[in-house]
Amino acid sequence: MNRAPVLFLAAVCAAVCPPARAQDESGDPEPGGRIVVGSKNFAENRLLGELFAQLIEARTDLDVERRLGLAGTEFCFEALREGSIDIYPEYTGTGLVTLLGRDPSASRFEALQTVRAEFLRRFDLHWLSPLGFENSFELAIRSDLVVPDGRNLRTISDLVTVAPDLRAGFGHEFIERDDGLPGLARTYGIRFDSVQPLLQAPAYQAAAAGAVDVIDAYTTDGRLLVYDLVVLEDDLGFFPPYEVAPLVRGETLDRYPQIGAVLGLLGQAIDEDRMRAVNLRLQEQHEAIEVVAHDLLRELELLPAGAETVHADLKPPASGLAAYMWSRRRELTRYTIEHVWLSGVALSLGILLAVPLALALDRFRTGTSETLIRIIGMSQTLPSLALFGFLIPLLGVGVAPTVVALWIYSVFPILRNSCTGLREADPDAVEAATALGMTSGQVLRRVRLPLAIPTIMAGVRTAGVITIGTATIGAFIGAGGLGQPIIAGVQLVNIQQILSGAIPAAVLALVADAALGGLGRVLRPRGVGP
Amino acid sequence: MRLRGVTKVYPAPRRADDVRAVDNVDLDIELGETLVLVGESGCGKSSILRLINRMEEPTAGSLFFEDVDLSTMPPTELRRRIGYVQQTGGLLPHWSIERNVALVPELLGWSRDRRRRRARELLELVGLPPGNYANRYARQLSGGQRQRVAVARALAADPPLVLLDEPFGALDAITRAEVRQTFKRLRASGKQTAVIVTHDLDEAFQLSDRIAVMRKGRLLQTATSRELVERPADPYVRELLDRSGVVQP
Numbered sequence: 001m002n003r004a005p006v007l008f009l010a011a012v013c014a015a016v017c018p019p020a021r022a023q024d025e026s027g028d029p030e031p032g033g034r035i036v037v038g039s040k041n042f043a044e045n046r047l048l049g050e051l052f053a054q055l056i057e058a059r060t061d062l063d064v065e066r067r068l069g070l071a072g073t074e075f076c077f078e079a080l081r082e083g084s085i086d087i088y089p090e091y092t093g094t095g096l097v098t099l100l101g102r103d104p105s106a107s108r109f110e111a112l113q114t115v116r117a118e119f120l121r122r123f124d125l126h127w128l129s130p131l132g133f134e135n136s137f138e139l140a141i142r143s144d145l146v147v148p149d150g151r152n153l154r155t156i157s158d159l160v161t162v163a164p165d166l167r168a169g170f171g172h173e174f175i176e177r178d179d180g181l182p183g184l185a186r187t188y189g190i191r192f193d194s195v196q197p198l199l200q201a202p203a204y205q206a207a208a209a210g211a212v213d214v215i216d217a218y219t220t221d222g223r224l225l226v227y228d229l230v231v232l233e234d235d236l237g238f239f240p241p242y243e244v245a246p247l248v249r250g251e252t253l254d255r256y257p258q259i260g261a262v263l264g265l266l267g268q269a270i271d272e273d274r275m276r277a278v279n280l281r282l283q284e285q286h287e288a289i290e291v292v293a294h295d296l297l298r299e300l301e302l303l304p305a306g307a308e309t310v311h312a313d314l315k316p317p318a319s320g321l322a323a324y325m326w327s328r329r330r331e332l333t334r335y336t337i338e339h340v341w342l343s344g345v346a347l348s349l350g351i352l353l354a355v356p357l358a359l360a361l362d363r364f365r366t367g368t369s370e371t372l373i374r375i376i377g378m379s380q381t382l383p384s385l386a387l388f389g390f391l392i393p394l395l396g397v398g399v400a401p402t403v404v405a406l407w408i409y410s411v412f413p414i415l416r417n418s419c420t421g422l423r424e425a426d427p428d429a430v431e432a433a434t435a436l437g438m439t440s441g442q443v444l445r446r447v448r449l450p451l452a453i454p455t456i457m458a459g460v461r462t463a464g465v466i467t468i469g470t471a472t473i474g475a476f477i478g479a480g481g482l483g484q485p486i487i488a489g490v491q492l493v494n495i496q497q498i499l500s501g502a503i504p505a506a507v508l509a510l511v512a513d514a515a516l517g518g519l520g521r522v523l524r525p526r527g528v529g530p
Numbered sequence: 531m532r533l534r535g536v537t538k539v540y541p542a543p544r545r546a547d548d549v550r551a552v553d554n555v556d557l558d559i560e561l562g563e564t565l566v567l568v569g570e571s572g573c574g575k576s577s578i579l580r581l582i583n584r585m586e587e588p589t590a591g592s593l594f595f596e597d598v599d600l601s602t603m604p605p606t607e608l609r610r611r612i613g614y615v616q617q618t619g620g621l622l623p624h625w626s627i628e629r630n631v632a633l634v635p636e637l638l639g640w641s642r643d644r645r646r647r648r649a650r651e652l653l654e655l656v657g658l659p660p661g662n663y664a665n666r667y668a669r670q671l672s673g674g675q676r677q678r679v680a681v682a683r684a685l686a687a688d689p690p691l692v693l694l695d696e697p698f699g700a701l702d703a704i705t706r707a708e709v710r711q712t713f714k715r716l717r718a719s720g721k722q723t724a725v726i727v728t729h730d731l732d733e734a735f736q737l738s739d740r741i742a743v744m745r746k747g748r749l750l751q752t753a754t755s756r757e758l759v760e761r762p763a764d765p766y767v768r769e770l771l772d773r774s775g776v777v778q779p
Contacts, residue, residue: 432620435583436683437610437637450624525624527667 033256038076038085038397038478039068042200042491043282043289044135044220044275048089050293052246052263058303059262067478068289069487070397071385072173073098075477081123084396085478086252087259091135092127093240095119095247097179104179108134108241124250128260129267130243133220133275137180137239140217140229141166142207155235159214160190168192169203169212179240180216187238201283201493204229220272222280269300286494324496325503331485336504338480343467343512346403350410350463355456357411358418362444366423373419379408384473392477402471402479409470410463417459421452450525457520464516468509472501482508531559531582531691531723536591538577538747551577553747554591559691564717564724565752566734568770569744575727578744579693582725583612595691610634613684613692613722617699619676621668627653627679628664634687652682656712674705681713685722694726698733710736731774743767 035056039049046068053064067085070076073094079085095115096102106114112130119125139156145166146153153159159166174180175197184190196212203215204223217224217231219242224231246263253260270278278296281287297303325332361369384405391401425448433447434440472483482501489497538552552574559565567575580586581593584605593600600608613634621630629636631652632645640648650660656678668676677697684692697713698706714737717724728734734741735755742752743766751763762768 426623428616428618428620429622431585432614432616432680433622433633435585435609435614435616435620436634437606437608439606442637447622447624527624527626527669529623529669 034063034065035086035252035256035259036065036067036084038070038079038088040073040076040088041069041071041476041487044218044279045089046488047278047282047289047293047296048131048244050289051266051296052087052089054290054293054297055266055302056259056262058297059265060256060258062256062259067398069475069484070478071388071476075388075392075397078392079397079478080125080247080249082393082396083249083251084398087246087248087263089131089244090127090247091242091244092130093136093179093242095127097240098177101178104183104238104240106240108243111241112243112245119247120250126248126250126253126260128246128248128263130245131266132268132270133244133272134242135218135220135244135272135275136234136242137174138217138219138224138234139184139214139232140207140224141214141232142210143228143230145213146230153230153232155233156184156188156190156238157235159232160188163190163192163214166192166213167194167196167211168214169196169198169206170216171200171203172197174216184238187236199491201491205493220275220279222276222278222283225276225280226284265302266300269302270296283493286497289488321496321499325500328485328500332482332500332504335480335482335484335501336508338474339468339471339482339505339508342399342402342406342474342479342481343464343471343508346406346471347410347460347464347467349403349407350414350467351460353407354411354414354459355418358415358422358456359444359449361415361419362422369419373412373416376415377412380412382408384470385476388473388477397477397479399474399479401477402474402481405473406467406471410467413462413466414456414459417462418452418456421455421459422448424455425451451528454520454524454528457516457523461513461516461520464512465509468505468512472505531725532594532597533557533578533581534592534594536578536581536588536593538574538581538586539589550747552581552588555747555749557742557749557752559723559725560739562721562723563739564726564737565740565742566726566728566738567742567744568728568731568734571729573744574747575744576695579614579695579725579727582691583609583614583693610637610687611689611691613686613689615677615680615684615692615694615697617696619668619673619680621676621679621683623668626665626667627658627671628660630668630679631683631686633683634689638687640687648686649682652686653679655716656682658682672705674701674709677701677709678712681709681716685716688722690722692722692724694724696727696729699728699730713737731770743770 037049037053037056039045049066049068053066056062057064067079070079076085076088076090077099080088092111092115093104096106096111097104100115100118102114112127116127119127139159141153141159153162170181175195181195192214196206198206198212198215200221203212204227206212207215207229208227215229217229248259278292281292282289361372364372387405387408388401391404395401395404429451430443430447433443438446471481472486474481475483475487482505485497485501486505489495489501533555536552536555537550540549540551542548555578557578567578569575577586581588584600587601595603595608622633628646628649631649635645635648650664653660653663658675658678663671663675668679671679681697684694698709701709710733726737738755740752740754741758743750743758743764745766751758751767758767759771762771
């Protein structure tokens with residue numbers, strides 16, 4: 001057998017790939033590579049991310065890692081820039097207004113031209129062919145409000161006069177973005193009675209329940225087909241054009257040019273009606289994203305022969321929570337393992353930092369160490385998303401920033417208890433040990449530390465439960481874990497999906513509590529009471 | 531052991547006057563004697579003990595141990611040569627009774643066998659058969675038994691000086707009498723110098739070679755019990771004797 005071509009390919013691969021990766025795959029018969037596909041945390045963007053991933057898997061020999069559901073535009077963009085992900089679906093209007101800070105008033109064509117040129121020049125990021133539909137912002141109003149006392153609301157201008165009596169439920173991004181509410185208010189001079197920040201899915205439910213009157217919607221949102229809402233025309237042309245296209249790193253395209261060709265197959269392939277129907281399957285029928293993406297690729301005839309059965313084992317959603325969870329057992333097992341891993345690493349690092357830190361603080365007077373502990377305690381009050389805001393520019397997205405964030409949260413309870421345990425260790429015993437000639441180091445190692453173990457372990461136990469509970473935030477930045485089904489479920493208003501993450505997470509917390517309690521009993525020195 | 535002009539002042543930030551716990555005390559403790567310090571609580575008697583083993587440093591004055599100035603000795607080495615018993619025993623709860631007794635020998639680097647032999651010998655002497663008690667922990671013992679262990683621990687490395695701070699204070703009357711007997715038996719076989727702090731004059735009379743009476747940080751009189759009764763040097767000493775009921779007028 002002639003092995004020369006294989007060797008040649010391996011050599012090319014070694015030359016192209018960074019050293020570590022080349023080593024990893026030196027024995028791999030298929031000299032593929034690995035690319036990371038990201039997405040934002042709403043249904044359509046997740047679906048498009050999955051679509052890219054399946055298409056790349058089906059038509060190249062690259063391995064695809066999915067980091068779907070990153071918490072918002074900024075997170076995706078930062079992750080793409082510093083290389084934690086290679087590609088994600090982005091909208092031209094978002095690129096123009098949010099990422100470039102440009103004025104929203106641009107035609108569809110101008111918007112694409114501008115983001116293409118600017119992203120290439122400033123970030124070496126490429127906008128590939130738009131997929132063919134626009135997903136702009138719309139304002140939607142409950143249909144029962146459209147014709148009150150004879151007025152007929154058709155446009156946003158019509159809304160201006162009645163808006164002061166209406167309650168709005170808008171997405172967090174929409175409220176903040178210049179091409180959202182602030183710009184809208186400037187352009188139309190519109191004011192609402194109240195503005196409630198809501199996630200997309202709950203916003204539709206709130207409108208259906210009459211809790212809000214006006215919501216922001218996306219053009220392609222499938223729920224516009226089924227909820228009793230009327231979309232108002234943007235008569236002043238305020239909302240910028242939002243064509244969707246794959247946004248890819250230049251480096252990635254250089255290394256794997258086949259990606260450009262493969263994703264080019266999606267160019268102009270999906271129109272708004274098709275996208276709305278696809279979104280509806282996710283949003284209302286709660287079908288698995290993998291199945292819907294697979295079906296879409298098949299409808300578009302983009303799957304090569306033989307790839308048709310890849311997802312044949314994915315079943316339609318099962319009825320009943322137990323059946324649902326059983327049908328998702330493989331994913332749930334993986335999420336659970338990820339969850340345990342994230343929490344376990346963070347907790348171990350927390351112990352490794354907090355206990356030595358407590359020993360170091362022990363040298364200071366009580367007042368000084370208390371002040372230091374209180375300063376460290378402030379870390380507990382940092383909201384996790386704010387913390388990620390700091391960590392992502394340094395560490396990218398995924399496991400690393402999640403572990404660091406959880407680590408920061410785990411340190412304080414352990415530190416607090418370690419300091420207390422060391423300080424309050426049986427004063428009579430400490431006095432006797434000192435008076436009989438132990439050095440202060442001996443007193444610390446042989447008396448105070450062993451006597452402090454039960455208190456320290458109580459802190460570890462608290463930190464363990466907190467860490468497992470908090471680890472669900474990992475899903476915001478693509479670290480996986482049981483937060484994944486919870487967040488996806490919240491966005492899709494799929495209670496079963498939420499519970500399929502929440503129940504194992506609660507069980508894990510209980511198990512960890514019991515296990516760490518048991519470990520505490522094992523480590524407790526004999527002769528020291530509970 | 532000699533104390534010369536020893537003064538200990540605790541700064542009292544909130545009050546106008548600092549607390550003079552020990553005020554210009556001269557005291558000679560003779561080799562091999564049992565000296566009992568008596569006085570009301572807060573009179574400075576415990577501070578004297580803590581100055582001797584350098585748990586506290588004097589504000590003024592000097593202390594000499596075997597004619598060496600204490601301040602020139604490393605405190606840990608000094609303390610290993612001075613036995614110490616607290617009111618509450620202060621046993622290490624996570625160590626076995628045997629290891630507690632052998633604490634100072636362990637610090638001094640005695641061999642395992644020698645430590646074990648010594649600890650068991652002492653446990654036998656204080657009436658706690660090692661077969662039964664050596665592997666127990668402090669919380670499995672009664673208050674009196676813990677105090678016996680503390681006494682055994684103080685004597686384990688044959689220190690030339692033993693300090694006992696209200697060693698029987700936390701015990702009920704019957705147990706106190708028993709432990710006190712044990713202590714006297716041990717003292718009879720040893721040659722240590724002992725300084726005992728108590729507020730119980732009756733106890734002072736039973737255990738002492740000499741008694742030192744303290745009040746408000748000052749040493750009023752140091753004398754044998756007989757001298758104390760016959761020639762009290764201070765009205766307070768007489769008052770103390772009268773109140774205690776040790777001497778019938």
